[in-house]
Amino acid sequence: MLEKIIKKYLRESATFPLPVIADIQRAARSGIYDIRGFGAKRHLPSFDDLVFLGASMSRYPLEGYRERCDTSVTLGTRYAKKPIELKIPITIAGMSFGALSGPAKEALGRGASEVGTSTTTGDGGMTPEERGHSDKLVYQLLPSRYGMNPDDLRKADAIEVVVGQGAKPGGGGMLLGQKISKRVAEMRDLPEGIDQRSACRHPDWTGPDDLAIKIQELREITDWEKPVYIKVGATRTYYDTMLAVKAGADVIVVDGMQGGTAATQDVFIEHVGIPTLPAVRLAVEALKEMDMHRKVQLIVSGGIRSGADVAKALALGADAVSIGVAALIALGDNSPEYDEEYRKLGTAAGYYDDYQDGKDPTGISTQSDELAAKFDPIKGGRRLANYLRVLTLETQTLARACGKSHVHNLDPQDLVALTMEAAAMAKVPLAGTDWIPGKNNL
Amino acid sequence: MMNTIDLENSDVTELNQKLHDVNGTKDKSEWQILNPKGRHNVAVGIDAPLKVKIDGHVGYYCAGMNKHANVTVKGNVGPGVAENMMSGIVHVTGSASQYAGATAHGGLLIIDGDASSRCGISMKGVDILVKGSVGHMSAFMAQSGRLVICGDAGDALGDSLYEAHIYVRGKIASLGADCIEKPIKSKHQKELGKLLKDAGVNDIDVSEFRRYGSARKLYNFDVDNVDVY
Numbered sequence: 283m284l285e286k287i288i289k290k291y292l293r294e295s296a297t298f299p300l301p302v303i304a305d306i307q308r309a310a311r312s313g314i315y316d317i318r319g320f321g322a323k324r325h326l327p328s329f330d331d332l333v334f335l336g337a338s339m340s341r342y343p344l345e346g347y348r349e350r351c352d353t354s355v356t357l358g359t360r361y362a363k364k365p366i367e368l369k370i371p372i373t374i375a376g377m378s379f380g381a382l383s384g385p386a387k388e389a390l391g392r393g394a395s396e397v398g399t400s401t402t403t404g405d406g407g408m409t410p411e412e413r414g415h416s417d418k419l420v421y422q423l424l425p426s427r428y429g430m431n432p433d434d435l436r437k438a439d440a441i442e443v444v445v446g447q448g449a450k451p452g453g454g455g456m457l458l459g460q461k462i463s464k465r466v467a468e469m470r471d472l473p474e475g476i477d478q479r480s481a482c483r484h485p486d487w488t489g490p491d492d493l494a495i496k497i498q499e500l501r502e503i504t505d506w507e508k509p510v511y512i513k514v515g516a517t518r519t520y521y522d523t524m525l526a527v528k529a530g531a532d533v534i535v536v537d538g539m540q541g542g543t544a545a546t547q548d549v550f551i552e553h554v555g556i557p558t559l560p561a562v563r564l565a566v567e568a569l570k571e572m573d574m575h576r577k578v579q580l581i582v583s584g585g586i587r588s589g590a591d592v593a594k595a596l597a598l599g600a601d602a603v604s605i606g607v608a609a610l611i612a613l614g615d616n617s618p619e620y621d622e623e624y625r626k627l628g629t630a631a632g633y634y635d636d637y638q639d640g641k642d643p644t645g646i647s648t649q650s651d652e653l654a655a656k657f658d659p660i661k662g663g664r665r666l667a668n669y670l671r672v673l674t675l676e677t678q679t680l681a682r683a684c685g686k687s688h689v690h691n692l693d694p695q696d697l698v699a700l701t702m703e704a705a706a707m708a709k710v711p712l713a714g715t716d717w718i719p720g721k722n723n724l
Numbered sequence: 725m726m727n728t729i730d731l732e733n734s735d736v737t738e739l740n741q742k743l744h745d746v747n748g749t750k751d752k753s754e755w756q757i758l759n760p761k762g763r764h765n766v767a768v769g770i771d772a773p774l775k776v777k778i779d780g781h782v783g784y785y786c787a788g789m790n791k792h793a794n795v796t797v798k799g800n801v802g803p804g805v806a807e808n809m810m811s812g813i814v815h816v817t818g819s820a821s822q823y824a825g826a827t828a829h830g831g832l833l834i835i836d837g838d839a840s841s842r843c844g845i846s847m848k849g850v851d852i853l854v855k856g857s858v859g860h861m862s863a864f865m866a867q868s869g870r871l872v873i874c875g876d877a878g879d880a881l882g883d884s885l886y887e888a889h890i891y892v893r894g895k896i897a898s899l900g901a902d903c904i905e906k907p908i909k910s911k912h913q914k915e916l917g918k919l920l921k922d923a924g925v926n927d928i929d930v931s932e933f934r935r936y937g938s939a940r941k942l943y944n945f946d947v948d949n950v951d952v953y
């Protein structure tokens with residue numbers, strides 16, 4: 283009885299809710315910041331705050347299944363002799379072998395290839411399995427340059443210079459000792475089992491002027507065949523986009539703060555960068571101002587989950603999107619099937635974010651041979667292909683509803699915002715008004 | 725046969741393309757490149773045992789990602805000479821700007837003059853021999869390979885070093901985090917002696933060098949090291 287009365291009056295603090303108290307206790311116990319995987323978990327203004335204005339009296343929709351709604355996209359038309367042709371505007375983002383197991387990387391290649399899109403290497407180099415199973419593979423040039431070599435550079439279909447990531451703009455990579463297996467260590471020229479810190483800045487250029495020379499070097503080495511992407515975490519996106527164009531990018535990848543990671547400080551994930559929503563608009567604004575929109579292609583990532591997210595990113599002016607965490611979930615990450623094993627690790631299906639830990643029961647974010655063997659790359663690849671098909675169908679559904687025969691014909695005028703924040707960030711009117719906060723000084 | 729390309733009448737892309745035409749072969753032909761005049765990306769991405777002589781100064785990333793070729797620059801080089809080299813020899817008769825031999829995985833880089841800051845940054849197996857001195861932050865995060873400095877070293881030498889070996893003959897302004905002096909054993913004398921010989925240095929004895937390496941204290945996070953993170 284007494285207990286019941288007490289419970290009734292227990293009141294959680296808004297300043298110190300239970301997760302915050304647990305964080306303080308964890309910090310006091312361990313003396314080290316929390317490192318985890320996944321993306322930002324806090325609430326952020328997002329594509330959910332936008333809706334499409336479907337066709338009505340003044341414009342007519344396209345008939346589903348009958349009237350074509352094209353989804354193809356070509357990347358790298360500015361300088362590359364061999365641009366990349368994709369069947370769908372959704373690519374698989376760079377996730378390293380090291381962060382992910384060999385079979386998981388293979389599954390990403392299988393799934394993407396099945397639906398005609400590309401995958402991307404990551405911090406740790408290119409594995410033969412990954413190259414073999416990916417029809418189109420983008421090779422990342424990161425500050426660490428682990429495994430970087432001219433042979434793999436030539437084997438790639440495109441090169442992505444990674445300046446930053448949405449989860450940690452201004453931060454380097456981390457792969458904790460428990461994931462530095464013999465093979466990972468060899469690929470990275472490091473001793474086994476040590477915490478591996480990837481630098482946060484490139485070793486041989488410092489700004490847009492020498493990045494331009496660096497990109498020219500990459501083009502010279504590969505005889506000007508491959509598209510060169512520049513990937514930036516979303517922060518000063520308007521200026522970064524302009525500088526990337528100036529540095530000679532064929533394609534710009536902007537990764538918003540929701541973007542996933544394999545291992546980053548929680549404080550970094552949650553507090554650095556801007557959300558994907560304003561980032562797309564800023565990048566498109568910069569491209570348009572330079573008369574480079576659609577000439578330098580824009581790929582947007584960070585928290586893309588559904589065809590609605592894809593369609594909204596495209597409507598705001600992106601040429602394609604890229605997915606990380608969602609692709610892992612499609613492979614089987616956080617699957618209820620593994621709930622019991624997740625619970626043994628002190629978490630549960632749907633909450634798992636310890637990609638840095640190497641104990642992933644699904645065999646996806648691990649370097650343990652035993653765990654990785656549990657993951658079936660063929661089935662995983664099929665699930666990813668299914669998911670990518672659904673994203674594409676959903677995107678087409680929305681585009682057809684707006685009367686578009688190509689998903690790239692979606693535009694900001696097809697959108698309105700449900701919140702003032704989203705209206706201001708995306709620069710589309712608040713629903714039911716013609717008000718765009720900040721426009722014309724209003 | 726000697727092939728001569730004058731960059732006054734040909735551009736760098738044309739030159740690189742010609743050098744790449746034999747990539748993947750055992751072609752040992754000799755190339756002479758005239759009037760580089762500080763151009764960037766000269767002779768990058770070679771993958772054949774060519775002998776390339778560049779007559780004059782070059783800009784950024786000369787001989788970048790080199791495989792097998794023997795490239796000599798008769799002059800000074802800009803930033804990032806032999807960056808990410810895999811194998812072969814790059815020999816600079818003058819001095820080098822920043823990040824010489826950055827992230828290089830193999831081969832031998834010889835600099836007759838001085839090298840600027842960040843020489844051998846993040847090196848991954850290359851051997852670098854600098855006959856003069858090197859600037860600050862040299863061998864930063866160096867993973868493996870050997871850096872031999874016949875002159876002096878600037879501040880923070882070998883900061884956050886992994887398993888690379890550093891040999892210095894002259895003075896060191898300061899050592900970086902986790903970099904310490906280590907004893908020279910006979911195997912070190914042997915590797916150093918061979919490197920000096922390969923680089924054509926006959927007038928310096930191995931006994932004049934001191935060896936530096938990683939204390940390996942930063943290899944796994946330890947709360948007691950927070951002040952250096």
Ligand SMILES: Cc1cc2nc3c(=O)[nH]c(=O)nc-3n(C[C@H](O)[C@H](O)[C@H](O)COP(=O)(O)O)c2cc1C
Pocket residue numbers: 319320321375376377378381382403404405406422444446447448513537540541542543544583584585586604605606607608637647
């Ligand atoms: C497990 C994992 C590993 C990653 N590794 C890399 C990497 O090596 N290089 C990189 O540029 N980005 C890396 N990222 C970030 C992704 O490329 C991408 O920017 C991000 O996942 C997109 O956001 P999303 O996960 O919300 O789709 C990684 C992300 C995850 C989830």
